Amino acid sequence: MAALPLSQASPWEAPDWLRARAAATPTRLALLFQGRALTYGELDRWADGVAHALAADGVGPGHRVAVLLPNSPLYVALVHGVARLGGVLVPLNTRWTAPERAKQLARIGPSLAIALQGPTREEAAALAPERWRSPSRLPGEEDVRAGERWPSFSRPPAPTQEPDPPGDRVQALVFTSGTTGEPKAAMLTFANHLWSAVASAFRLGVDPEDRWLSCLPLYHVGGLALVFRSCLYGTALVLQEGFDVAAFRASLEADGVTLTSLVPTMLYRLLQADPGPWPSRLRRVLLGGAAAPPELLAAALAARVPVAATYGLTEAASQVATALPEQVRAKPGTVGRPLLFTQVRVVDPQGQEVPRGQVGEIWVRGPQVMAGYFDDPPATAQTLAGGWLHTGDLGYLDLEGDLWVVQRRSDRIVTGGENVDPSEVEAVLRQHPAVEEACVVGLADPEWGQRVVAMVQVRPQLRVDEAELIRLCRRRLAGYKVPRHVRAVARLPQTASGKIDRRRVAALLEEETD
Amino acid sequence: MAALPLSQASPWEAPDWLRARAAATPTRLALLFQGRALTYGELDRWADGVAHALAADGVGPGHRVAVLLPNSPLYVALVHGVARLGGVLVPLNTRWTAPERAKQLARIGPSLAIALQGPTREEAAALAPERWRSPSRLPGEEDVRAGERWPSFSRPPAPTQEPDPPGDRVQALVFTSGTTGEPKAAMLTFANHLWSAVASAFRLGVDPEDRWLSCLPLYHVGGLALVFRSCLYGTALVLQEGFDVAAFRASLEADGVTLTSLVPTMLYRLLQADPGPWPSRLRRVLLGGAAAPPELLAAALAARVPVAATYGLTEAASQVATALPEQVRAKPGTVGRPLLFTQVRVVDPQGQEVPRGQVGEIWVRGPQVMAGYFDDPPATAQTLAGGWLHTGDLGYLDLEGDLWVVQRRSDRIVTGGENVDPSEVEAVLRQHPAVEEACVVGLADPEWGQRVVAMVQVRPQLRVDEAELIRLCRRRLAGYKVPRHVRAVARLPQTASGKIDRRRVAALLEEETD
Secondary structure (H helix, E strand, O other): OOOOOHHHOOOOOOOOHHHHHHHHHHOOEEEEEEEEEEEEHHHHHHHHHHHHHHHHOOOOOOOOEEEEEOOHHHHHHHHHHHHHHHHHEEEEOOOOOHHHHHHHHHOOOOOOEEEEEOHHHHHHHHOOHHHHHHHHOOOOHHHOOOOOOOOOOOOOOOOOOOOOOOOOOOEEEEEEEEOOOEEOOOOEEEHHHHHHHHHHHHHHOEEOOOOEEEEOOOHHHHHHHHHHHHHHHEEEEEEOOOOOOHHHHHHHHHOOEEEEEEEEHHHHHHHHHHHOOOOOOEEEEEEEEOOOOOOOOHHHHOOOOEEEEEEEEHHHOOOEEEEHHHHHHOOOOHHHHEEEOOEEEEEOOOOEEOOOOOOOEEEEEEEOOEEEEOOOOOHHHHHHHHHEEEEEEEEEEOOOOOOOEEEEEOOOEOOOOEEEEEHHHHHHHHHOOOOEEEEEEEEEOOOOOOEEEEEEOOOOOOOOOOHHHHHHHHHHHHHHOOOEEEEEOOOEEEHHHHHOOOOHHHHHHHHHOO | OOOOOOOOOOOOOOOOHHHHHHHOOOEEEEEEEEEEEEEEHHHHHHHHHHHHHHOOOOOOOEEEEEEEEOOHHHHHHHHHHHHOOEEEEEEEEOOOOOOHHHHHHOOOHHEEEEEEOOOOHHHHOOOOHHEEEEEEOOOOOHHHHHOOOOOOOOOOOOOOOOOOOOOOOOOEEHHHEOOOOOOEEEEEEEHHHHHHHHHHHHHHHHHHOOOOOOOOOOOOOOOOOOHHHHHHHHEEEOOOOOOOOOHHHHHHHOOOOEEEEEOOOHHHHHHHHHOOOOOOOOOOEEEEEOOOHHHHHHHHOOOOEEEEEEEEHHHHEEEEEEEEEEHHHHOOOEEEEEEEOOEEEEOOOOOOOOOOOOEEEEEEEEEOOOEEEOOOHHHHHOOOOOHHHEEEEEEEOOOOOOOEEEEEEOOOEEEOEEEHHHHHHHHHHHHHOEEEEEEEEEEEOOOOEEEEEEEEEEEEOOOOOHHHHHHHHHHHHOHHHOOOOOEEOOOOOOOOOOOEEEEHHHHHHHHOOO
């Protein structure tokens, strides 16, 4: 077959989806934030302004740009502006403490950090103060509204040593607690976002009039993914700065919302505040980020909330499997079948597929799986061994091929949609001179899904004030990681093999706090 | 950025979308035909059976399989089965005469032809009789319904000389009248179909419950594309053998149809038969294949038919630009903006972009543009020169960037959604010994869009019977190409430069037949 080589680039080679979207539907609503609306044409202009400003600050292709901001229209313009420039976005968790941020900045080495405040001493040690920029240095929403135009930004030629996989490019480093220890930076590519958007659209459906309400932070994959989805679909993102029950309900009613993403804690609070009915226009509530307790699903079904239960993770650019509302009603608890182009395998510790119905580790393969962890070849090799993403989460496929997740990563705690790695909290507790050993676990919690609690083993002859340990954690760790309760004991329970018996610790703490 | 190479294949490298779809939603409705329903799981099994049967007949990767069948579930299973096998589908126009088919079979050289009847003498000369197969040799719908299962088909290793563009593969050779002369075979790739499906979904919207009614032949790109779209979306294709007003209306009501594709002639007949109202579930009527006359659009709007006016062509795997119903109401006549990832340029004869509002040739670029014409490097080079598809169609972009098509390929005639190349008909007319020169043109027709008519210049001292010329055409050409009226004259009108004056011919014939 004498085919000429394809003359057309794939949509993710040097992608500029915002440019393509603005060409296709410039007057369509792109963004709604606190009652202020921006079209795709306006957002496109703004991204040009942002890209020029960043380029003037020395940011070039392949450079990393750290962003430490709350959700805002400017953040969305930054996501697109950095992409247009050929840079890599590094969204930082705003709930981290300065020491947590400093540690990650030192590892990532961004060219620039954009933050509301200048660096603390620790942060300045990790990234020189002259590399910090206030967002006020960038073109603002008011400039766009005033009709300001910037020249159409053309990306400078790529550096000669193109470091990314050919035909694809890293869009962002998104932090995840990984399977063990320190937060890791998942390298998400444009192809990851594209296939995630396509497969999600074909599962949930997409309508040109859709409006997707998001109160998830843009530094989480669930929030970030929506920026690209809405751009690719040509639909509107209704953005909130954070989650607030009243603001959420008001937006549902006022903004013509048809889709939204929630973590179970948010849905719990919404149902507590107001059992319904929810507006009929709302066609899907994507519920993910943590396993939804059965009582919560029951309450949601009773209130006729169109819950689409989903399983996803940062390393897979969000959705892996999703059950539509009718399936959630028929089989509450399942997250349904994997999306199109996504393969799921449930395996035993030897990596062998287990029979249907049997619990094992969930492995995922598909074009939305990350390129790897930034600057961490060992963790990448381990997590992507054999071409499959080893999620560390436990679950099973039922006889109909629907996925059930029974436990998120072995000892990871998910509280209010945030992931907490116990080992990170344990390391902080062990910094106290009187603490010999620490064990951090998650206990079931109706509102938060799980709450963080700890048991510490005190060194012989020493004593420790439990409240002081909590204060220590608060200084070093983001609030959601701080144990709600700490119990000091002479000796932590151990398994027969001499390891700390986490299940026993959890059972003891459960009794104690009940 | 130390990224590992992507371990995941793109969804169009060695794609098997039906396999992926059946894994994602096996029990969803794939196909509805004459009241009989097939799920994606069933269609997937059937495609396995078809692939095994073809492989047993010696069909291997890269082989071409000609199909000369009316629309049917088996045809759909063949589309998927040939793809699964790594073969190339060659759907033949069932309206062609045996000589027309023979000429194309000789050019294409398929390994196998699947047809209801054995070859005519001319066809047998082009493709040996032992290479013709009756569809009854393939597993049938009744076998699938009886629960028969075939082993999951694994494609044999590709031939060492992989002839297709890397990362992509030709799915079908689809015949088009091209810009001049003989029908050409556009090489459509899986990537073409994929991006067309994605961009179409983001323009029209997609709902998991969608049902797309198609009475377009599967040998046309508009019909063929729907097989892949519905498979990728996981939605149902409601297939009809052909267009029939009563059957169409009955299906609209009975089959829960939400989308359909029509050419203007079909819509004209539907509105003549029954002005409405149409079912409210029907959310879009994709109207394309030929320019829609203003009166037809007005009648459709009056009947509240949700017309989405589209411009597309075989060489771009169908849709290029589409106006949604609200835009058709506001601006009847426009086909709207190009789809996402599609670029349209309107140029002068020197290939320079003309100002907005000025008519020129429409050029198209995007990932849905064909890989080229089969075995025709000169036509490919000319049509895809500079990385743009030179459509030969005339149109303009208005100040808002919406496309208006003023004339399909300069002298191409579109009648009832079928393309007729005047030069092909003229060549047949010139075969008559008394005909010195011929000019075939299209005249506006309320039902057919255009009707084919001809004027011939008779050799000095000779005479010709006009009815005889029509009979001559009928023997050599598909019915839709045969002139409805032929006028013999002593001398064809000429332009100042001595060329045949096609406009004058059309004007004279218009007067004569009015």
